[in-house]
Each structure stands twice: as structure tokens, then as C-alpha cells.
Amino acid sequence: MSLTIEQLEERVADLLAEAKRLGADAAEAAVSSSAGLSVTVRLGEVETIEHHRDRGLGVTVYFGRRKGSANTTDLSPAALKETVARACAIARNTSEDPCAGLADPELLARDWPDLDLHHPWELEPADAIALAQECEAAALDFDPRITNSEGANLATDEGSFVYGNSHGFLGGYPTTRHSLSCVVMGREGDSMQRDWWYDTKRAAEELAPPPQIGRRAAERAVARLGARKLGTREAPVIFRADVAPGLLRSLIGAIRGHAQYRQSSFLLDTLGEQLFPEWVRIHEDPLIPRGLASAPFDNEGVATRPQDFIHQGVLKSYVLDSYSACKLGLRTTGNAGGVRNLAIESNGPSLDELLRRMDRGLLVTELMGQGVNPVTGDYSRGAAGFWVEKGVVQYPVEEITIAGNLRDIYRDLVAVGSDDEIPGSVRTGSWLVARMTIAGN
Amino acid sequence: METSLQIARQTLLEPAELGEHHLRETVERLSGPGVDAADLFFQLHRLESWVLDDGIVKEGNFSLERGVGLRAISGEKSGFAYTEEPTLENLLEAAASARAIARAGQSGRIAVGSPGAVAPLYPVDDPISSLPDEAKIELLHCLDAAARAADPRVQQVTVSLAAVHEVILVLDEQGRLATDVRPLVRCNVQVIVEQKGRREQGSAGGGGRTTLDLFVEEDRALGYAREAVRQALVNLEAVETPAGPMTVVLGPGWPGILLHEAVGHGLEGDFNRKGLSAFSGRIGERVASPLCTVVDDGSLPGRRGSLTVDDEGTPTGETVLIEKGVLRGYMQDRFNARLMGVPPTGNGRRESYAHLPLPRMTNTYMLGGDHDPREILRSVKKGLYAVNFAGGQVDITSGKFVFSLSEAYLIENGRVGAPVKGATLIGNGPDVMTRVSLVGNDLALDPGVGTCGKEGQSVPVGVGQPTVKVDEITVGGTAL
Numbered sequence: 001m002s003l004t005i006e007q008l009e010e011r012v013a014d015l016l017a018e019a020k021r022l023g024a025d026a027a028e029a030a031v032s033s034s035a036g037l038s039v040t041v042r043l044g045e046v047e048t049i050e051h052h053r054d055r056g057l058g059v060t061v062y063f064g065r066r067k068g069s070a071n072t073t074d075l076s077p078a079a080l081k082e083t084v085a086r087a088c089a090i091a092r093n094t095s096e097d098p099c100a101g102l103a104d105p106e107l108l109a110r111d112w113p114d115l116d117l118h119h120p121w122e123l124e125p126a127d128a129i130a131l132a133q134e135c136e137a138a139a140l141d142f143d144p145r146i147t148n149s150e151g152a153n154l155a156t157d158e159g160s161f162v163y164g165n166s167h168g169f170l171g172g173y174p175t176t177r178h179s180l181s182c183v184v185m186g187r188e189g190d191s192m193q194r195d196w197w198y199d200t201k202r203a204a205e206e207l208a209p210p211p212q213i214g215r216r217a218a219e220r221a222v223a224r225l226g227a228r229k230l231g232t233r234e235a236p237v238i239f240r241a242d243v244a245p246g247l248l249r250s251l252i253g254a255i256r257g258h259a260q261y262r263q264s265s266f267l268l269d270t271l272g273e274q275l276f277p278e279w280v281r282i283h284e285d286p287l288i289p290r291g292l293a294s295a296p297f298d299n300e301g302v303a304t305r306p307q308d309f310i311h312q313g314v315l316k317s318y319v320l321d322s323y324s325a326c327k328l329g330l331r332t333t334g335n336a337g338g339v340r341n342l343a344i345e346s347n348g349p350s351l352d353e354l355l356r357r358m359d360r361g362l363l364v365t366e367l368m369g370q371g372v373n374p375v376t377g378d379y380s381r382g383a384a385g386f387w388v389e390k391g392v393v394q395y396p397v398e399e400i401t402i403a404g405n406l407r408d409i410y411r412d413l414v415a416v417g418s419d420d421e422i423p424g425s426v427r428t429g430s431w432l433v434a435r436m437t438i439a440g441n
Numbered sequence: 442m443e444t445s446l447q448i449a450r451q452t453l454l455e456p457a458e459l460g461e462h463h464l465r466e467t468v469e470r471l472s473g474p475g476v477d478a479a480d481l482f483f484q485l486h487r488l489e490s491w492v493l494d495d496g497i498v499k500e501g502n503f504s505l506e507r508g509v510g511l512r513a514i515s516g517e518k519s520g521f522a523y524t525e526e527p528t529l530e531n532l533l534e535a536a537a538s539a540r541a542i543a544r545a546g547q548s549g550r551i552a553v554g555s556p557g558a559v560a561p562l563y564p565v566d567d568p569i570s571s572l573p574d575e576a577k578i579e580l581l582h583c584l585d586a587a588a589r590a591a592d593p594r595v596q597q598v599t600v601s602l603a604a605v606h607e608v609i610l611v612l613d614e615q616g617r618l619a620t621d622v623r624p625l626v627r628c629n630v631q632v633i634v635e636q637k638g639r640r641e642q643g644s645a646g647g648g649g650r651t652t653l654d655l656f657v658e659e660d661r662a663l664g665y666a667r668e669a670v671r672q673a674l675v676n677l678e679a680v681e682t683p684a685g686p687m688t689v690v691l692g693p694g695w696p697g698i699l700l701h702e703a704v705g706h707g708l709e710g711d712f713n714r715k716g717l718s719a720f721s722g723r724i725g726e727r728v729a730s731p732l733c734t735v736v737d738d739g740s741l742p743g744r745r746g747s748l749t750v751d752d753e754g755t756p757t758g759e760t761v762l763i764e765k766g767v768l769r770g771y772m773q774d775r776f777n778a779r780l781m782g783v784p785p786t787g788n789g790r791r792e793s794y795a796h797l798p799l800p801r802m803t804n805t806y807m808l809g810g811d812h813d814p815r816e817i818l819r820s821v822k823k824g825l826y827a828v829n830f831a832g833g834q835v836d837i838t839s840g841k842f843v844f845s846l847s848e849a850y851l852i853e854n855g856r857v858g859a860p861v862k863g864a865t866l867i868g869n870g871p872d873v874m875t876r877v878s879l880v881g882n883d884l885a886l887d888p889g890v891g892t893c894g895k896e897g898q899s900v901p902v903g904v905g906q907p908t909v910k911v912d913e914i915t916v917g918g919t920a921l
Contacts, residue, residue, distance in 0.1 A: 042715070046542070047519065048521060049518075050797065051522040052523075053522075053525070054795065055525055067499070067500070067501075069501070069502045070502060070503040071503075071504050072506065073505070076526070083503075083505070086505075090503055093574045093575070093578050094501050095499065097499055100499075150715070185717060185838055192839060193839055194838040194839070227839075229915075232686075233921075234921065262495075263597055263635070264597065368834045368841070369833060370832045370834070371831075371845040371863065373862075373863050375633065378919075380682075380845070380863065381843070381917070382865055398839065399841055399915065401843070401864075401865045401915065403682075403684065403919045405919075437684050437918070437921065439867075441685075441686055
């Protein structure tokens, strides 16, 4: 059973009152509670049934410009008091920091729209099992080369959270999230490959049909069978839509205020610069109804709004919270806690058109490892995918790397596809990049 | 000195007014006909962390997490529930949810035994109070000053210090009780250097299952500050990395992440029971060069990956994974061991009470060989000398693994030459180990910085190896 918004609001109020009692000049607190069910089915049999029930609270106190924070999973009144006391003890040892503090009261959200994020799913374990079985069965039946499975998982979660601060802000709302995923393995001769597919939504009725998810997982695994290595070369590369969000996340990482003031960004001081071709627009819309990353206010209570980060290829805004905005002499962009429903607009072509335009090159469908240097933009990651000739997929490839520099990848972006139907909170089609180094045999 | 059992009673059971008869009642509710195995996992996890940035102590956080996970196993099925409020009522309700995995039936009766004697691998002391707060703050400032004093090109310094005190209690369906009190400390220094508009970063740190004194003793943490600056300055001179297959010499210690990715994950019991690993069904086969002996050992005193008992109460020990190139065994938790008909190896680990245990690595390393590391470098005409890594990943089914270089040099005619930019190495686990042609006599374990992720669960681990020469591996550089 998850706690109600009113119960959470009471606890936030108690936390703020306790902070004041202990002499804090300002304080902010967040309390959350969630409950959920997760079932995994493998080869038709139930593997796990997990009942989730999480709760937590966090408090940050300010004594002048010194800050301390503490959090706990224990919501009892005694733990609540102890947590505030711990935060105050921490604040006695941190340094005076001119930028530390709550968000500007003028910027706090006053009233906000209902973003339609709460669609509980009254699902009994037996029904959850049946859906996961239906999904996995479709994958196993897809092709005789699908010989094994890691299973299908159905998860449903319902939660609530409330944030409040001593400027008088108090707000919260309930949310739900439901997902279905499937991982299967194909075998052909000595070649073993696995792949997966999934969907995740705020409302259960919007989830893709279970057999569709299963078949997609199987189709992806089978397509990889018999993969070869490639010779080392330079070639154009398409990042298929499901691996393209990483390129957007690297951009956001580099234009975050924290990376800017710490000078740890490959896009340092690039506000107003042309980073992409003119047709590129990258933006967020935190207010999309039922959006997976939608939120009417950010983690500091600041009202969120749709905004462009890249417009006509030019960097229009950093991604800022109050602290990093203060460090840079700017105003917060309502991005405490990150960007919400990030998107890059397509300049038209379908994936088939992108392949034809590339003619001869690499279609990347999997990336491995953490080989992105946030300070220099140097990019070198393990990859798998398909070799393309005359605009047509020829054969699967693996055990290769692709390397370059993110500044060049962004600057030389040729096209973004219209194939943006990927699950998750980031909307992007496939990216055609002019040239990268491929290392193989 | 208090024992872990006394501490577990005081911190886990007494605040919830729970006695052993309540635990017994819960486990009885959880087990019974149709349930092959069951356990209760109580955990208290306290963490204190500090971050110095821009020359000031900006962040400090204290975190307390407490809860109980309840698991019932029936055949290959696991039912799981947890609660953050361990009242008897909540425990019984969670037990009923978890045990619904098996056919309903009458509960059995169990007796709570006393824990077997296992010598602890680390002190029970709370590392959070092992140094006064003022001393922690002073240490942070001192590392900041040391990094800045090391070179005028240092622009930014971030120092983090964290101490964890964890208490666990496990009770299983046979009444076996185990407790453990686990300290864990970690310190890290990250710097940004700048020269003529070019910026690079360097990072170094260490830790283990001990108190914060680790960092003060022998000026160990000052060594991290100097090492972070050294690495960043090396990277300022780095040239483009060649792309394509090359001979690679891996330095000792942290590069052992190669083993963790290339073979470690593929030898975890769950993947092998399900036939999903490139190593499935290959026990007794040659999977590596005869120079390679690889073990997983959770019983090394004080190491980051060590555990006196694992999260299912099984004492840890040394598990030989590969002996002179031949695959010998897998790492097991109780669940997979039972289904595969082998003994558990003390590798059952979980991120917290809110996660199911999985077979996981502890400290995974390759034993030393006969060669002088200088001799190994001299044997390479043209290649890459890789001494530091940022992290790795593996696809256990295809066996493909990658890991990212953070410090590497060209080798030409047996001499270490220019540093090269970060690049990714990619290989095939069952294949790359057969190409190990020389193994050094300089086995070293990493300084205590590793964290491993699997199925969304993070656990601290250790890795290690001597200097190792791999005849060919694909290097993901930019230069053709």
C-alpha cells in the first residue's frame, strides 16, 4: 500500500518544522512512497514474483550559506527527527558557499496542470504472469533459431512524492509506470546472440501488445546471427533510433551548468555557438500529458516549461538548476533533476531513405562500454550492427569499435530519421553521421 | 569487543522489538510444503559522504536505509517481498506474499540455530565515527591543496570521501542464522588540468573494508591526489590511438577488469544454469592459455570485494574458475547451486534487502606467472601498453566485451613511447584468454575502487592481475 499525498505532505511539513526548530535558516524536503509488482517468466514457467514497497525521505538544511543533507527509508517519527538532526550536524562541517540555498521564490511553481501521470493497474500476479507468458511465447515461436530465453518481465509501479521548502512551496502528485520486456537468445551453428525489446508507459492500455514486443525481441536476436568482424576503415555511420539517445545524453551532460562551471565539458563556453547544422532543433517538453519524464515542477519546486536547447543548430541555453545558474551568473532553467522528455526533430527521411543516402557504411544497433570522455568529447565505443552496401543491409557485424569526437559527430550530422517510435522518454530517429573510424580486424 | 551477532541484535532486532521467536514464526510462515528454500534478510545500511569541490566542502550527506527482504523458493521459482517497517505484522504479511509462489500448505516448524564460527575478515567498528568530523574535513582540504600544489596546470579538484557501516542478519528455512558487520570506505580525487586551451581529466582513489584511518596512514590519500594529477598531465600529451588489432600489454592491478568482463560474468552460476553464457557446459575444457589461473576470492582480509559471509550467510572462500587454462568452476549462490547440484561458493550477493540475491563476483584475479614485467614490454615490437581503465561491459551470450582505456602508451621496439588518448578495447571472452602469451610475476590487486552492475544491482568488487601480454586484441582508436 502506498501512502497518500496528504500523508506525505504531513511528513514534509514535519521535516521542515523540525529543521526550523533546530535553528536552520532554510530547508527543503522530499518524501516518496511506491508499491509495485514485478513478475518474470522464463521458458513458459514463472521464475520470480516480486512485491515492491519502497519509501524514502530526504532533507536538506541551510545554516546561512552552509548546507547539509540526509535521507532515510525509515518514515517513523523518531527516524524523521534523527534524519533532520543528522543533516544539521553535517551542515556544521560544510563550507560557506555563496550559491547554496533554495530556489528563488519568484520562480516556484504556483499552480500546475494535471499531467495525467497516474493510471494504476489493478493487476493480480496470475494476470501479470499470463501477459509475460504471452509475450515470451511469441518470441519463442517466432523462429526455430530462437533456442533459449532470459525471460519476459512485466512490472507495474504506483508511487507518490511530495516536495516542500521553507519558502512555503508544497507540491506533489501520484504517478504510475508499467513495463513489459523480453530477452531471448538465438543460435545458429556456433553463433549465439541475444537481444531484447520492451515498452514502458504511464497507462497500461497504451503498452504495445505483448506478442508484438516478443516478436520484436526475437527478430532482433535472429538478425544478429552469423555476425562477422569488419576490416578497420573509415565510413559513414547510422546510429539506429534505439541507440541514438546516448548521443543526446552526452550533449545534455556537456551543457549542464555543473559541467560548465567545473570546466569539465567538451562544449565549454559554447553558448550561442553553431554546434549542429542549421536544421537541428533539440528541445524538452516537461508538460506532455502521460509523458514518462513529465513533471510540472523540478526538484527545487521551480516551474518547468517547454524550451529549446539547440535552435537552428545553435546552443540557446545551458541546462541549469539554481546552484549552477548562480555559479554562472544566469537564471535557472528549471532543470534540477535533469531534462524532461528530450527530443530532436527529424529533417524528414525514413530509415530506408537514410540507408540509401549513406549508400555504403555501418548501421549501428548496439553500443557497449563507457568510452565517452566528457571533458574532451573523445568517443570510442564497442559496437555491433549491420554492414550496408548500395543502401541495403548486407550482413550483421560485431566485435568492432566506432571512434571519433562528439563535436565532429554533432557538426557533421547529415540527417535524423523520422523513425522516432522508440519507447522511453527521449524522442529521436536514427542519426546519419558523415564519418567515423571503425576498428575491426 | 562486540560480536557481529550482538551488533545485529542491537541494531536490527531490538529497535523493532523483535525476538528470535518472531523470526522463527516468520520463517515458518515463509517455508513449509512446496517451498524448497526460504530466507529472511535484515539489513541496516548507514552511509556518510562528503564532497569538496571548488576548494570548499560543498556537500555532505548522511543516509540510513533499513529493511527486511523475504524470499521463498519453490523449484526454479522465487517469491520475494520486503518491508521497511519490520513489525511482526508486516513481516508475516510479506512472508505470505512471498510464499504464494508455492502451492498453499501447512507451515513447517524450524528451530533457530546459532551461527557457525566464521572468523571476521574486517573490524566491526563503525567507520563513520572512525575519524572526528573535523579530521575528515581537514583530509578533504589537504588533498585539494596537494593536488593544486602538484602542478600549476591543475584547474579543478573534486575530492570525495565516503564511509559505510552495514549490518546484516540472514535466517534460512533450516534455522541457520548468520550475521555480518561490514565497514566500507572510499576516497577519490578527480582533477581537471589545462594547457594551451586543452583540458584533460585524471582520477585516482582507493578504499576497502576498514576504517577511514586507511587514508591517513602512510599518507595514502595524498598518493591518490598526486596520482590523479599525474594521469591528467599524461593525457595532456596524448596522441591519437591507432585503430585495429594490436598486441596489448596490460599493466598489473586494476586492468584485471579484463578478467571481470572477459570471463568473470560468463562464469556466474545463473547464466550457466540457463545455458545463456558463452562458457555454458564447458567445465573441463581449455578456455585460456595454460599460463592463466583465475580465481574469485571473497575471503581476502579487508578488501573492497570481500565478505565474511555472503548475503545468504554462506562463508566466502577461494573459487578456482580457470586453472592453467582449463575451466574448473562457476560462482554460485544457494539458489543456482541447488538447481545445478553443486555446493554454493559464497557468491550470493544483493544490493540491498529490496533486491533478490544473484551469483556475483567478489575479488576476481589472475595468479602471477614467471616473467619480469620489463621483459614482457621488451618482447613487443609494436603494440599498446594499457595501465588504467575507466570501466567495461560484457554481453555474456556472444562473449563480446569492451573496456575503456584511461591511460595507455604506444610500445615501439620494446620501449614505452607516447601516451595515447582514451580508446576502447573489444574482444571475445572465450577467445582473448587463449591469446595470453606472457604473464608477469607482479600480481597486484586494485586499490579498492570497483563497483559492478548486474540486472540493475550494484555491489562493490575487487579485481587484480599481474602484467599480462595479449597477442592480439582490437583497439578502437581513431588513427588509421
